[in-house]
Amino acid sequence: MKFQAGFVALLLAGQAWAGVGIQADNAQLQYTGRIDFADRTRPVLSWPGTSIEGNFTGSSLAVKLDDQLGKNFFNVFVDGKLAVIEAAQGSKSYAVFNGLPAGAHHFLITKRTEGEEGGTVFQGLELADGGKLLPPPPRKQRRIEFFGDSITSGMGNESPDDGPDDLRKDKNNYMSYASITARALNAEAHITSQSGIGVMISWFPFTMPDFYDQLSAVGNNDSKWDFKSWTPDVVVVNLFQNDRWLIDREKRLSPMPDDAQRIQAYRTFVQKIRALYPRAYIVCALGSMDAVQEGSKWPGYVRTAVDQMRDGGDQRIDTIVFPWNGFGGHPRVKQHQTNAALLTAFIRQKAGW
Template sequence: MCLKINRCWVFVWLCICATTAHSETYVPADNDQYLYTGRIDFSDIKAPSLSWPGTSIKANFTGEHLEVVLDDQNGKNFFNVIIDGNDRFPYVLEAKQGEHRYLISSALSKGKHSVEIYKRTEGEEGATLFKGLWLADDSYLLKPPKRPKRRIEIYGDSITSGMGNEGADNGADHLGSEKNNYLAYGAITARNLNAELHTISQSGIGVMVSWFPFIMPQFYNQLSAVGNNDSIWDFKQWTPHVVVINLMQNDSWLIDREKRLTPIPADAQRIAHYQAFVQSIRAEYPKAQIICALGSMDATANEKWPNYVREAVKNMQDNGDNKIDTIFFEYIGYGQHPRVAQHNANADKLTKFIKKKMKW
């Protein structure tokens, strides 16, 4: 008798579990209540592809349950999943290769919530397809957050990506788990100014030479950040008010220290290459305020490389460009990628500069 009763209870328990497992609401990626930010490939609207650092999806929703569905190319990407604006303690999602459901929480308070899914890593970790959310039964998406009116775009290298910024001061800084674009100076600045941000960056990239076979002038106009490819971004789709360009750190290493370019370019050639890239950005955004930056690694340890930037900007100003300026982030003597504290200091400086320049 006891055995029969136990089997009955097991059967009932299994039925309850099966019912619970299916009592959820799926919200696919093409739902118009999602707010997407960044250069995102929507060629498949049910599986938009996120590759650039800082690309994100925001949504407001109801209910106590939240799962995220991602299909990751290489299993190397990390995301911040920020619930109800609590970005001090995000859920750090380590994506596995292929399509998976990730349980974020099944114990949220009843009522309304917000979520932001933010790509911490960059194109070198690969692309990730966003497939949608699973919510509690009878839950749904609410009206999305408002898109900020101010717009900033930033072009950079590992500093801008946030390489190693969460690493220990005395530790390595190459781990994907410690690369957090959310806490990079550009992203912090954008939040300080309530601005939408597009980040176009790649660790190791330069204007004349990189640690790999392509350079920023070959890369900056891509829709996909995964290596050097044939995808094309439509610059008319989104126009920034401010463009920040923070490049030449890798050029300084690879030309002066590693001697990777033969023949070694003369000073005038270095200025000309940098100026040509900045002019290509100006051609896309005739009315934007361009801020040519450098730092805060050792390219600003002396005035040599900052002076190349100054000369290129002066040449453009002399030719009638009155919406271009410079800013430099101080080298503090730390020999690795800047950590979060330095990113915060750089963001404070950049925030004040943009506020004054744009009257924001």
């Protein structure tokens, strides 16, 4: 898809025109990500980067959403042009494109935000009179899953360099290093991430080992993802930034874990992933925030854990560290693009893509 960054419209909830209704359970809608299909007519999107894709005819497109908290943002691309939905709480219809030329069009809807902004029920589409859905594009054959924190989610990536980077409107998973890498590799991606999460400790009372197996990304809950329903070829783990802050800077863990305990905690989590995906190539990444700055021990913890797994016979695993460039906040889009280029080349070499 050609991405035209200059064409961005922020659309508030409005009443869409009458037209052709497309239900959410239509077989020609292509869903990607951990999506709750307990009710096929009301699928719930909660994870960052979850998406709905398809082709259609007609001069207009409206998207119908029922948002839990009124805090989510969504990208809607039509033929490479972008509109951004700021979801209001409750059931609303968002008229995102009008005046489209005759012929076939491609659309892609992606969740910019993450589980902390709540879940969103996708209620379907509305097309102009005479419009119809066409068969969707073929599914990508490669699959990649990311386990990460705010860096992987894309927190603050569209913020100005000198501005706050915790605003919901500036979070865009589509332009995170994870999603950029997946597109560069022509791979379908699942983004299993949450801002503030760690391996041993988080900024809230649950960690990635508590969270990674959930169907719903809305907080710590009892929902269960069926790992057999979708198996990645490559897995990228980018965690430990929040552990560094909370353990070394904030002193939130008592007693303080020693180096061996930190390595063990990381290795135990990655071994859980390995048990789920015995044939996947696992990339243990770190960065590009200050966990990788000069003098930090945290890249060494990751490397040692991976070395221990390799010594134990796991040869389909390796490490990449995204370099620290001195920037104090969350990575911005340009940094995500740089890191994505490094990761893309690394995966191509290691996985033979």
